[in-house]
Amino acid sequence: MTTPRYDHIIVGGGSAGSVLASRLSADPQRHVLLIEAGPDTPPHATPAEILDGHNPFRLRLELRDRYFWPDLSVRHGAQPEGIERPERYLEQARLLGGGSSVNVLVANRGLPRDYDQWAALGAEGWGWDDVLPYFRKLERDTDYAGPLHGHDGPIPISRVSTRDWTPFTRSVVSALQAEGLRDIGDQNGVFDDGYFAPAVNLEHGQRVSAARGYLDEAVRARPNLTLWTDSQVLGLQREGTRITGVELQRNGEHVTVGAGEVILAAGALQSPAFLLRSGIGPASQLQELGIEVIVDRPGVGGNLWEHSSLGTLATLGDAARSDAVLARPGTSHQLGIRVSSGVDPDTPSDLYLTIGADAERGVAHALFWINKPSSSGRLTLRDRDPASPPHVDFNLLSDPRDLQRARVALRTIQRLFKHPVLARYELQLALTPFAVPQPGGPKLETLLADDTALEAYLRRHIGGVWHPSGTCRIGTADDPQAVVDSAGRVHGVEGLRVADASIIPVIPTANTNLPTLMLAEKIADAILGGA
Numbered sequence: 001m002t003t004p005r006y007d008h009i010i011v012g013g014g015s016a017g018s019v020l021a022s023r024l025s026a027d028p029q030r031h032v033l034l035i036e037a038g039p040d041t042p043p044h045a046t047p048a049e050i051l052d053g054h055n056p057f058r059l060r061l062e063l064r065d066r067y068f069w070p071d072l073s074v075r076h077g078a079q080p081e082g083i084e085r086p087e088r089y090l091e092q093a094r095l096l097g098g099g100s101s102v103n104v105l106v107a108n109r110g111l112p113r114d115y116d117q118w119a120a121l122g123a124e125g126w127g128w129d130d131v132l133p134y135f136r137k138l139e140r141d142t143d144y145a146g147p148l149h150g151h152d153g154p155i156p157i158s159r160v161s162t163r164d165w166t167p168f169t170r171s172v173v174s175a176l177q178a179e180g181l182r183d184i185g186d187q188n189g190v191f192d193d194g195y196f197a198p199a200v201n202l203e204h205g206q207r208v209s210a211a212r213g214y215l216d217e218a219v220r221a222r223p224n225l226t227l228w229t230d231s232q233v234l235g236l237q238r239e240g241t242r243i244t245g246v247e248l249q250r251n252g253e254h255v256t257v258g259a260g261e262v263i264l265a266a267g268a269l270q271s272p273a274f275l276l277r278s279g280i281g282p283a284s285q286l287q288e289l290g291i292e293v294i295v296d297r298p299g300v301g302g303n304l305w306e307h308s309s310l311g312t313l314a315t316l317g318d319a320a321r322s323d324a325v326l327a328r329p330g331t332s333h334q335l336g337i338r339v340s341s342g343v344d345p346d347t348p349s350d351l352y353l354t355i356g357a358d359a360e361r362g363v364a365h366a367l368f369w370i371n372k373p374s375s376s377g378r379l380t381l382r383d384r385d386p387a388s389p390p391h392v393d394f395n396l397l398s399d400p401r402d403l404q405r406a407r408v409a410l411r412t413i414q415r416l417f418k419h420p421v422l423a424r425y426e427l428q429l430a431l432t433p434f435a436v437p438q439p440g441g442p443k444l445e446t447l448l449a450d451d452t453a454l455e456a457y458l459r460r461h462i463g464g465v466w467h468p469s470g471t472c473r474i475g476t477a478d479d480p481q482a483v484v485d486s487a488g489r490v491h492g493v494e495g496l497r498v499a500d501a502s503i504i505p506v507i508p509t510a511n512t513n514l515p516t517l518m519l520a521e522k523i524a525d526a527i528l529g530g531a
């Protein structure tokens with residue numbers, strides 16, 4: 001079956017796809033089709049578990065089959081040659097709103113230096129002064145005003161009031177102050193090290209995903225916007241080097257749809273796979289799989305970033321448990337900490353810690369992630385079949401500086417818990433992979449005393465925080481590692497853009513949802529401006 005032609009087909013209705021569909025269809029002359037593989041989250045019928053902003057972990061732990069791609073397993077850590085590296089399941093969202101519908105809601109912009117680094121690497125027009133207007137445009141900050149903030153964007157940004165911090169969190173704060181850290185308040189406007197109540201995209205306790213913020217009833221009512229959910233794109237259609245449309249599976253039928261241009265917004269682990277299967281990528285790799293090479297772009301699938309992460313967990317005794325009772329729910333959103341490991345003096349603020357306690361679950365937790373890592377990996381195809389998930393190797397800790405940063409992070413956590421205000425709780429922290437918190441891991445204190453064992457543990461158990469990015473990075477056409485230009489157009493082909501977390505040149509010092517919304521706003525603006 002063939003359906004009418006559209007001006008823009010957006011593949012993937014996640015964080016970026018929702019922004020693009022909303023902004024492009026604001027021009028009534030443009031006919032826009034948004035295609036999402038997973039279910040819709042309609043404005044008045046969004047499932048309660050998606051709206052629930054206080055227990056975002058439940059989605060991953062209990063509702064995996066409903067809201068996540070089923071078969072994606074990845075390799076996280078880099079290990080010395082000869083040691084087997086297990087593959088682990090990685091959750092990637094499969095529903096309208098994508099990651100923003102299932103994530104932990106932390107709304108972090110990163111630091112000005114991140115975007116100046118993008119510009120320095122060839123992403124022309126993507127320096128901090130260029131991206132700030134788009135960070136402002138997407139947000140409605142309910143706590144902070146001034147030139148750094150927006151007040152009428154689709155995404156509300158708020159923070160748990162420090163008045164609602166538990167006595168346990170206040171004890172952690174005392175220990176942090178002893179480390180010389182201070183409350184910086186606005187993590188998105190004050191760029192020093194310190195602690196803060198993390199910014200989250202919550203309003204009245206409910207999640208505001210990109211779908212909820214950008215695809216409201218008024219937007220959905222536009223006659224020039226078509227929204228297809230439960231519809232999976234299988235591949236791109238092409239004439240020579242021009243992309244002319246997509247083929248997909250919808251309601252049990254195989255459908256082809258033509259377009260003036262196709263915009264890939266399928267996320268950093270799926271958009272590059274579309275390029276590779278269409279013959280756009282490293283020639284030798286494509287030839288090995290028997291794929292005709294349309295454009296030799298060695299960068300496709302490379303430059304794969306993630307924030308390395310690991311957690312610690314302790315069982316609460318009676319004293320800690322009563323100090324951890326929350327006035328309101330929201331444990332994971334009480335306290336964020338930005339610190340410098342000192343490993344690379346040119347890259348301060350490279351660690352993020354979060355520490356909390358949950359009286360209901362009877363545990364305290366301290367997690368770290370390397371917020372400005374030096375290691376990156378690669379994504380490749382396993383085969384030509386569109387149903388096969390790609391082979392994903394994050395290669396975490398391959399750069400020795402990251403191993404060192406992880407050690408510093410764990411030592412910092414241990415030092416904080418040894419401070420008298422926390423030592424009185426007598427919490428025995430044990431290591432646990434962050435993604436699947438499990439009791440019974442080795443004691444932090446024991447591992448810190450044995451450097452070899454610590455390294456072995458880190459290499460085996462290091463995980464990420466669901467921030468894959470960078471696999472189709474922005475840069476100039478003469479840079480072989482660049483895949484798209486500053487307006488998201490794929491070098492060497494016509495009628496094709498990428499506009500999602502894939503185009504990030506280097507992972508920012510931040511969780512990736514807000515930067516992805518920002519970049520989608522900026523690309524939409526470029527398209528509306530004629531780029």
Ligand SMILES: Cc1cc2nc3c(=O)[nH]c(=O)nc-3n(C[C@H](O)[C@H](O)[C@H](O)COP(=O)(O)OP(=O)(O)OC[C@H]3O[C@@H](n4cnc5c(N)ncnc54)[C@H](O)[C@@H]3O)c2cc1C
Binds near residue numbers: 108233468
């Ligand atoms: C569990 C989890 C927790 C996270 N926590 C945070 C956090 O607290 N803060 C933060 O900033 N970031 C967080 N992130 C990361 C953040 O949500 C992502 O970086 C962001 O959503 C990426 O946006 P995207 O548009 O690039 O991709 P996505 O939002 O993943 O969107 C891609 C969309 O494309 C669809 N798609 C893919 N292939 C096809 C196809 N063949 N046909 C049709 N549709 C397709 C997918 O179903 C998906 O909906 C988290 C992510 C996860 C998964």
